Amino acid sequence: MSFRKPSVLPGFGLTFGFTTFFLSVMVLLPLAALVLAAASMHWSEFLRVVSSPRALGSFRLSFGASALAASINAVFGFILAWTLVRYEFPGRKLVDALIDMPFALPTAVSGIALTTVFARHGWIGRYLEPLGIEVAYTWLGVTLALTLISMPFAVRSLQPALLEVQRELEEAAETLGAGRFYTFRRIILPTVLPSLLTGFTLCFARAVGEYGSVIFISGNLPMKTEITPLLIVIHLEQFDYRGAAALGVVMLLLSFVVLFTLNLLQAWGRRRQLRAAH
Amino acid sequence: MAAARPDRVRPGHNTWSGALVRWLFIGVSLSFLAALLLAPLATVFAMALARGVEACLASFADPDTAAAIRLTLTTAAVVVPANTLFGLAAAWAIAKFEFRGKSVLITLIDLPLAISPVISGMVFVLLFGLHGWFGLWLRAHNISIIFALPGILLATMFVTFPYVARELIPLMQQLGNDEEEAAITLGAGGWMTFLRVTLPKIRWGLLYGVILCNARAMGEFGAVSVVSGHIRGLTNTMPLDIEILYNEYNFVGAFAVASLLTLLAALTLVVKSLVERTGYRGR
Numbered sequence: 001m002s003f004r005k006p007s008v009l010p011g012f013g014l015t016f017g018f019t020t021f022f023l024s025v026m027v028l029l030p031l032a033a034l035v036l037a038a039a040s041m042h043w044s045e046f047l048r049v050v051s052s053p054r055a056l057g058s059f060r061l062s063f064g065a066s067a068l069a070a071s072i073n074a075v076f077g078f079i080l081a082w083t084l085v086r087y088e089f090p091g092r093k094l095v096d097a098l099i100d101m102p103f104a105l106p107t108a109v110s111g112i113a114l115t116t117v118f119a120r121h122g123w124i125g126r127y128l129e130p131l132g133i134e135v136a137y138t139w140l141g142v143t144l145a146l147t148l149i150s151m152p153f154a155v156r157s158l159q160p161a162l163l164e165v166q167r168e169l170e171e172a173a174e175t176l177g178a179g180r181f182y183t184f185r186r187i188i189l190p191t192v193l194p195s196l197l198t199g200f201t202l203c204f205a206r207a208v209g210e211y212g213s214v215i216f217i218s219g220n221l222p223m224k225t226e227i228t229p230l231l232i233v234i235h236l237e238q239f240d241y242r243g244a245a246a247l248g249v250v251m252l253l254l255s256f257v258v259l260f261t262l263n264l265l266q267a268w269g270r271r272r273q274l275r276a277a278h
Numbered sequence: 279m280a281a282a283r284p285d286r287v288r289p290g291h292n293t294w295s296g297a298l299v300r301w302l303f304i305g306v307s308l309s310f311l312a313a314l315l316l317a318p319l320a321t322v323f324a325m326a327l328a329r330g331v332e333a334c335l336a337s338f339a340d341p342d343t344a345a346a347i348r349l350t351l352t353t354a355a356v357v358v359p360a361n362t363l364f365g366l367a368a369a370w371a372i373a374k375f376e377f378r379g380k381s382v383l384i385t386l387i388d389l390p391l392a393i394s395p396v397i398s399g400m401v402f403v404l405l406f407g408l409h410g411w412f413g414l415w416l417r418a419h420n421i422s423i424i425f426a427l428p429g430i431l432l433a434t435m436f437v438t439f440p441y442v443a444r445e446l447i448p449l450m451q452q453l454g455n456d457e458e459e460a461a462i463t464l465g466a467g468g469w470m471t472f473l474r475v476t477l478p479k480i481r482w483g484l485l486y487g488v489i490l491c492n493a494r495a496m497g498e499f500g501a502v503s504v505v506s507g508h509i510r511g512l513t514n515t516m517p518l519d520i521e522i523l524y525n526e527y528n529f530v531g532a533f534a535v536a537s538l539l540t541l542l543a544a545l546t547l548v549v550k551s552l553v554e555r556t557g558y559r560g561r
Contacts, residue, residue: 004377008459010468015371019383022364026432026439027389030401033411037404076310083307087300095308097551101315104490104543106497107395108517109536112524113318116325123317148314180299209394212499212517216524229396233504236400241409248397255392259385 034252037245049246057223058231059250065139065227066207069146070154073203074196077154084155085162099155102148107212114145115217137219142227145213150203157199161192164273191276194269198262205258209251322540325533337523337531345511346519346535349430353515354495357434361491362484365442369480370472373450374458384447390439399433399504425507430515433501438494445487446480453479486553493546497539 004012038046049055083089084096102110118125118135125135135141165188173183189196211229218225228247235244326334337343368387372380390398404410406423416423423429457479461471477484499517506513514522516535523532 004375007375007455008462009374009455009471010462011370011472012375012377015367016375016377019364019368019371019387022367023383023386026436027386030405030436031389031393033404034397034401076306079303080307080310083303087304089304093551095311097547098311098315100547100550101319101543104493104497104546105319106499106517106536106539106543108499108520109322109497109539109543110318112520112532112536113321116321116529117317123321124313144314148318151314180295205392209396210500211394211396211503216521229394229500232394232396232400236403236504239409241404241407244400245404248400251394251397255394259392 031252034245034248037241038249041242041246045242046246049243050250054222054226055228055231055247058226058228061139061142061225062208062228065143065146066204068143069150069207070200070203072143072147073151073154074200077151077158077199077203078192078196080155081158081162085159099152101152102150103152107149107210108216110148111145111213111216114148114213115141118144118217136217137225139218139225141217141219142214142225145217146207146210149210149213150206153202153206154199157195157202158192161195162188165191194265194272198265198269201258201261201265205255208254319540322533322536325529326537328533329530333530334534334537337528337534340531342510342514343519343523343531343535346514346516347538349427349514350496350516352427353430353434354492356431357438357495358488358492360435361438362442362488364439365444365446365487365491366484368443369446369450370476372447374455387440387443390436395437395498395500396504398436399501401436402429402432402505424505425509425513427513429505430502430513433505434495434498437498437501438491441491441494442484442487445483445490449480449483450476482553482556486550489546489549493542496542 041049080099084092084099115122115136117123118128118141120126120129120134120136122136128135133140135144169187170183173187178186209229211227211233214227215230218227218230220226220230228251232244232247232251235241235247338347368383372384403424405412406416406429407413408417408424410424423432457475458471461475462468466474496515497517498515499521502515503518503521506515506518508514508518508522510522516539520532520535520539523529523535
């Protein structure tokens with residue numbers, strides 16, 4: 001088999017050449033520089049950087065808060081997607097459009113706005129303070145910022161899946177006497193599970209790398225509220241390029257694992273769809 | 279047949295508990311969005327106008343803020359056309375032809391979306407920074423990339439690289455090749471076919487991709503923060519200006535700039551809604 005199928009359309013050489021050239025120069029070469037910079041370190045030096053207490057503390061916060069934010073979004077994203085797909089209410093279209101706001105809003109804006117709302121005297125923070133809940137400048141604030149910026153991924157993954165749920169099956173279950181929760185667990189959840197996991201993974205991936213919105217609300221205390229991307233920036237500001245590259249490679253590896261997981265999830269979802277169709 | 283079925287058995291409809299569940303879901307959804315999204319959005323404008331309209335407008339007259347706005351516009355003016363050109367070329371190659379390794383190419387184009395913005399900036403520091411691969415050579419030839427405009431352009435281009443391509447590839451795949459093949463067979467040239475046949479079909483998707491790319495280019499914080507050096511009046515973009523003003527407790531100034539970017543985000547969503555109304559639903 002040749003490299004490409006013949007076609008009467010012109011322009012393959014030009015567009016393919018430009019695409020691969022621009023991609024290589026803009027994306028692949030710079031990423032190769034990162035991998036090479038980390039590869040030029042000795043193993044022991046690499047391990048020393050990525051296993052220092054400060055780095056471990058930042059991994060704990062970054063991965064923990066991201067997993068928590070993705071879980072919150074799995075729950076509320078499902079509720080939002082369900083509400084938008086199943087119910088008619090005034091302003092539904094507007095709410096649907098607003099879901100994408102965190103995609104379009106610069107992260108620095110989300111950061112200062114969330115901090116202001118949840119600070120001690122802020123619109124919401126003032127009601128939480130008497131309850132002893134401090135959001136701004138704690139890990140709770142980090143989680144909140146990560147929840148906001150990754151929220152659209154959960155909703156947008158679940159919406160098409162919920163449209164696919166066969167209403168006939170639900171109705172049959174209900175007619176046969178199944179309770180609402182039983183129907184949810186046995187019919188709705190299995191159908192949307194691949195999309196739910198895809199949404200979770202996308203949220204997690206977006207949250208782990210997030211920088212702009214978090215640094216305003218986190219307080220940035222080493223070991224406590226310092227996320228990994230911030231630690232990379234601190235290494236860079238001290239001209240410790242190798243330390244920054246080591247942490248960067250750890251995060252890059254995680255990105256690849258996430259991409260791989262997503263591909264597996266999508267393949268799984270497609271297989272299930274095929275089986276359901278037969 | 280559906281009409282003959284008694285409505286009572288439809289789940290979630292016309293039963294007492296169904297109505298309860300429905301309002302519970304709508305209530306939880308709206309409260310979640312109100313606390314997490316609407317309150318921060320309203321805060322941006324409330325804080326910007328806290329000392330009146332004049333104080334808000336006066337913050338744009340500040341020379342550093344004005345310079346930041348100019349730099350952001352310059353960045354977008356370079357980055358958006360470059361990524362649009364790339365997006366069109368990539369979409370033509372991927373959607374119009376069948377070749378080996380296509381899915382790998384698509385994954386690689388999407389790669390910047392999976393990477394932390396901080397890493398997107400850092401790769402250019404590793405290449406062109408003072409202690410980077412080409413650092414000494416660049417200094418010997420008196421060229422500055424990091425802590426200067428070229429670094430900001432490169433970092434922004436990296437981050438917004440996939441946006442136009444991602445909108446166009448699924449759209450052009452969905453539209454198929456038939457009309458282009460007919461035009462070519464009837465003797466139209468390649469450019470003519472693209473301009474007269476393809477472009478009119480994809481213009482709404484293209485518009486949305488360009489607008490989204492523009493919003494991200496103007497709003498990028500992490501990657502630009504790493505390469506910019508934060509020199510006031512010189513290498514501060516609007517998002518970086520927001521950070522400086524905010525850290526100096528100049529809240530009116532910070533939120534005034536933030537409100538401009540928020541309006542841009544709102545405009546992006548309006549364009550998206552309009553594009554979707556034309557029948558094409560992107561991602």
